[in-house]
Amino acid sequence: MGATLRALRALVLLCGFYLLGLVLLAALAALDVASVTWAHGAVTGKIVLVSVVLAIPVVRGMFMLRTPEGDGPVGLAVTEAAEPRLWALVRELAVATGTRAPDTIVLTGDVNAAVSENPRLLGLRPGPRSLYLGVPLLTGLTEAQLRAVLAHEYGHFTGGDTRLSALVVRGRVQIGRTVGHFRAKADGKQAAERARQQQAAAKRTAKGKQAKEVDTAGAGVTYRLMAAIYTAYAKLYLRATLSTARAQEYAADLAAARIAGRDATASALREIPALAAAHDFYLESYATLGVTARQLPPHGQFFGGFGRMLTAREAELTRLREKLPTEPASPYDSHPPIADRVQRIEELPADGRGGQDDGPALALLADPARTLAALEDAVLTDEVRQFERAGEWEQLLGSSMAAGLASLDTPLHRALAFYTKDRPTLPALLTVIDDGQLWQLAQRLPLSEQAAAAKGRAFREFVRPVLRDSLQSMVLAEFSARSLLHWEFSWSRPASLRLPGSASDLDGEAGTEAALAAAVDAALADRPDTAPLRALLPPAPQPA
Incomplete structure (x- = not known):
């Protein structure tokens, strides 16, 4: 059709x-x-x-x-004077594809590339065109892969899909x-x-x-x-x-393979879902880490840190590239499954093009650091831009953890409120335990019907998991309130911490966690013993 x-x-x-x-x-x-x-x-x-x-x-x-108007993705419009290499590539591919180049290029904060057209006469006559290009995509793709992605998007132009x-x-x-x-x-x-x-x-x-x-x-x-x-x-x-949409995607993939090469097109298709999953993880675990403390990463690093994480987690990305989605996202998804698209491209005859590593696509930007900083100003909300900027990622991690621990509100906190007039604290909890009231306190936790009906040892086994998680968090909150926790930032693994006191003499993260776990288990034993936990606590400050 x-x-x-x-x-x-x-x-x-x-x-x-x-x-x-x-x-x-x-x-x-x-x-x-x-x-x-x-x-x-x-x-x-x-x-x-x-x-x-x-x-x-x-x-x-x-x-x-x-x-x-203005319903397109929010982003940073870039002129040919500001980004000559990017515009040159865009125009070159338009000529190779046999279509008209876009009138506007907008850089966005998504792992996505898209084209749009504002046609006339209900889509029967062409109109102004825009190219939306995600900076995280530029960060994770090579230039050869980017050529394939752009050629795919131009395939929609040549097929008239954007007017439709x-x-x-x-x-x-x-x-x-x-x-x-x-x-x-x-x-x-x-x-x-x-x-x-x-x-x-x-x-x-x-x-x-x-x-x-x-x-x-x-x-x-x-x-x-x-x-x-x-x-x-x-x-x-x-x-x-959407009945013909998947056929349009297949046709656009073939156009990309013809222009950019079979191998570049197949590798780009493999890379995009891996980058999308990695970017979601990056936003949740790194870029928005300091939201609770109303802090942002250093200027330019909200998007700039993504590349550092990709480099540090290359092994994980390799595994993601091999796990291609085999089903569409929904019955109404216009895109066929990535696995099917990759298979169709890889079945094409080898053409000797697109397999070489020609450098990151981000290098096409005249000044990547400046562009990443400008993109933050363009896409972040006014409220978020008012957040304080952390000097380093380590500072952002420390502020975020401190803010989260300061606002801690576990079931154990709420149960302990019945035993103290002030805000529930770890010393107050240890006093309750030493007084032999731990299991009476546990009766005030949210309990399932089975747990509430249990008695003796069975009851203790039911409530220990909740008590253990809450108590461990309270220990960390106590140290954080006294500025005694040291968090170690990493791009390749979860953040780790060091405890003061006896735990600081242990070797590495595993020793720290083992010391804390052992002290918590002792406090929650059938015969509770708070001595190991008290040994971890620093002396209480003496009044002047």
Whole structure:
């Protein structure tokens, strides 16, 4: 099916959205006429009011004729003067692919490359083009692999896919907004009804009466019904408009292999899912490490640290490259499974191109460090940019761990609150244990029915895992509060720590963990002994 026929089919399906709206409006109007004819008084007014309320989002959805501007990925637009090598590569590949180069290049913070076009006449005539290029992708790919990725994206241009996508996206946006409006209204009705019933229940309880169970199943049911109708059409729309999408991806892969070489295309396809998984891990474990302490990595390192982690964890990346996804992300995913795409490319005859290592793609940028810093300013929110900048990654780790431990709130903390007027602390807990009240304290922990029914040794075995985790955390919090913990930062493995006192004489991380685990186990034994834990604690500060 050609681009024009695909666009026409998308246009027909988009018209179906408007037809669905007209049918619903006609049904609501018929309901109003019937109520006026057959019903009387307040019933007629309620029916007309409900139909008007339901008609408003339908009409709004029908008049969303244009996709709002600025809906593309947030990023840093770069000019040809600022990034001449990148633009030269982009233009070179456009000529090789036989298509028009993009008018704009936007660097983003995602592991992704994408092209878009703002066509005219509902996608039947071309318009301005944009290339969105993720800096983490540049960080992890070689220049040869990047050429393959860009050639793949240009394959969508030559096939007219970007013009088709304008219609598809428009339909998705319109249907999605209409469904979202109905669901938001239903949720609002449900929340209001829940609040009303909870308030009534509180009044009955205050009067000594038994409160009724809160039941909001019927709240907002008409809105949910309308949302269900549009959701059903949305599924039909997606399945129909994405029926040729996978063929488009295969064709774009072949274009990439023709332009950039078989080996470069296959290796790029293997690399992208590995980079995506690694980047998710990097964001969670490194880049956003200091959020609880309202700290950011050194300027330019929010994205710049990703390359350092990739270098340190090359062995893990190698394993990820071999574990290619064999199933699409969802039934509506436009991309075929990566494993299938790689197999198709690797079955092509060897062409002797693209297998060489020609350096990192990030080197195409004129000043990578400056660009990474500018990208932070472009994509991070105003609130996040106000965070303090750590001088080094080690400082960021220490601040993050200290903030997390300072706000510690474990089940053991909450149980201990019954034994002390002040904020629960480790010394207070050790006093409770020394007084022989550990297992009475454990009765106040959240317990399963089986644990609550257990007695003696069986009960102790049930509660020990919760006690052990909480007590170990309390020990770390106590040392952190006295600035006695030393955290060791690493790009290749989890952060490790060193404890003061007797543990500092032990050899390495394993010895530190073993000393703490042994002291915690002694405190939680059938006959608790807090002496090993107290030996780890520094002397309490003496008053002046």
